[in-house]
Amino acid sequence: MQFQKGNKIKVFRKSEDEAWESYMDDFIGLHGFVTDPDTSINDPDALIEVSLEEKGTHRLPQDCLERITKPK
Amino acid sequence: MKIEFNAFFIAIGAHKAMDLGIKGEKEFPKALEAIGFLKDVALGNHHVPGKQIVVIGGGNVAIDAARTGLRLGAAKVTIAYRRSRNQMPADIEEVEQAMEEGIEFSFLTIPREILGKDGRITGLDCIKAELVQKEGSDRLMPVPILGADFIIEADVVISAIGQYLDDKGMEAFSQMNWSRRGTIEVNHASMETAMPGVFAAGDAVSGPATVIEAIGGGKRAAEAIDRYLNHIPQPRMPKIPVRHHREPPVEMTATRKMTLKHPTMPMLNVDRRRTTFQQVELGYDEESVRKEAGRCLRCDICRRCGKCIEVCRDKMGIDALRFGYMDFDHPAETDFRMTEKKCITCGACAANCENKAMVLEEKDGRRHLKLCGTLLTSQVIQYCEACGAFLPSAEYFNFIARKTGDMVKRTEARLLCNNCLRLFSAKTNVETPLA
Numbered sequence: 297m298q299f300q301k302g303n304k305i306k307v308f309r310k311s312e313d314e315a316w317e318s319y320m321d322d323f324i325g326l327h328g329f330v331t332d333p334d335t336s337i338n339d340p341d342a343l344i345e346v347s348l349e350e351k352g353t354h355r356l357p358q359d360c361l362e363r364i365t366k367p368k
Numbered sequence: 369m370k371i372e373f374n375a376f377f378i379a380i381g382a383h384k385a386m387d388l389g390i391k392g393e394k395e396f397p398k399a400l401e402a403i404g405f406l407k408d409v410a411l412g413n414h415h416v417p418g419k420q421i422v423v424i425g426g427g428n429v430a431i432d433a434a435r436t437g438l439r440l441g442a443a444k445v446t447i448a449y450r451r452s453r454n455q456m457p458a459d460i461e462e463v464e465q466a467m468e469e470g471i472e473f474s475f476l477t478i479p480r481e482i483l484g485k486d487g488r489i490t491g492l493d494c495i496k497a498e499l500v501q502k503e504g505s506d507r508l509m510p511v512p513i514l515g516a517d518f519i520i521e522a523d524v525v526i527s528a529i530g531q532y533l534d535d536k537g538m539e540a541f542s543q544m545n546w547s548r549r550g551t552i553e554v555n556h557a558s559m560e561t562a563m564p565g566v567f568a569a570g571d572a573v574s575g576p577a578t579v580i581e582a583i584g585g586g587k588r589a590a591e592a593i594d595r596y597l598n599h600i601p602q603p604r605m606p607k608i609p610v611r612h613h614r615e616p617p618v619e620m621t622a623t624r625k626m627t628l629k630h631p632t633m634p635m636l637n638v639d640r641r642r643t644t645f646q647q648v649e650l651g652y653d654e655e656s657v658r659k660e661a662g663r664c665l666r667c668d669i670c671r672r673c674g675k676c677i678e679v680c681r682d683k684m685g686i687d688a689l690r691f692g693y694m695d696f697d698h699p700a701e702t703d704f705r706m707t708e709k710k711c712i713t714c715g716a717c718a719a720n721c722e723n724k725a726m727v728l729e730e731k732d733g734r735r736h737l738k739l740c741g742t743l744l745t746s747q748v749i750q751y752c753e754a755c756g757a758f759l760p761s762a763e764y765f766n767f768i769a770r771k772t773g774d775m776v777k778r779t780e781a782r783l784l785c786n787n788c789l790r791l792f793s794a795k796t797n798v799e800t801p802l803a
Contacts, residue, residue: 298507314547317557318604319557319605332577342575343574343575349671352606352607354556354606355581
């Protein structure tokens, strides 16, 4: 999935990437925003910077994130 | 080494340029890499590398290298990027400023070979690409178009396609783990590596990222080293920032909020920009700063959850709030001025606002509805004719009257609170018994 700055996201699962650390398990289910999509855009392997509600800003692998659109 | 030092901190950055992997890359002395080129210029080497420069890449480093080349005196600078402008990772402002200065962009261009003879570059052989959607992915990939090859004339080729960590000289840290991205693996809570007493932060850990993140990582590592030296256990997860103070919002009317324009940044004259290294953006004056601050939507107070809109539209059926910007993915029209036309100051939005971004205030005989300091509507407070109690606004009564129809006919001529209304109705019912 291609993320853009400002996208509202949800950490929907644990990532299989090696960058995933055990404390990040607490982030599953949290909502947040993409603050820095990627230094080389379109790279699905790159970590992207997200700001999670009440949990600060972190660089997370993209496979654990999904974009959320508010229901109309 | 370990006899003298109890802890190590590695912050060596990611300076090594990635190879283009094309023919001629290592053959010519004027085939440069952007980081080295920018470093030399910053250290005082202000010699123009050549007349025609081609920079390969689409990030901020590529733009920096191109603009620097132009300032050094190159006659023509071209940026070759394999995707289109929309996919460029460089900041939009940087791209626009580079275009203003006369830098040419060659999008959808894949370099194939650096051409030249006798150690001198003569051009860059490229092929045109098209963006193709790959199955099962929403990412567009550049695919070369057969036969669409062309040559960009150049005597200098600068590669700016990314950097990675140079691990030369790191052999002593043998127990440290490396990620498959070629960065140092750390526990992000303490920035400690797998080797006890060795800490790392910055681009060496995150890969090329921002200065802010590097500073944050350095701070976390410094605190962790202090804990390590004092034999205090390390935390499980990084510290979460805590808000200590909230700046009160700037009060203004909805009309002012909607008419405030983004102030234009004063810029250095383009001719000077092309020839000097002076600051390009000259900065705002105080009035512009105040205007710009006035446009702030205060996302620290209003989380844009949209509950106020939902309550007003779906529960109350009023639909007075036009805050299209609160929809993240499909922003619609926003007009704070529209609230005044429909709002009845019922307070449902304010009551459902978790962060107190939307507030209903009673002041100077009027009821004000404000969103982060922006006055959305102001209505006159009414009082009970009998006991003087506060009553909702006339707009609210009209709304209720429309909903309840005949039920309030008997008392509509008088302005009464619920208690007085009950007394009045009882009295009327007793005095005029049903036939």
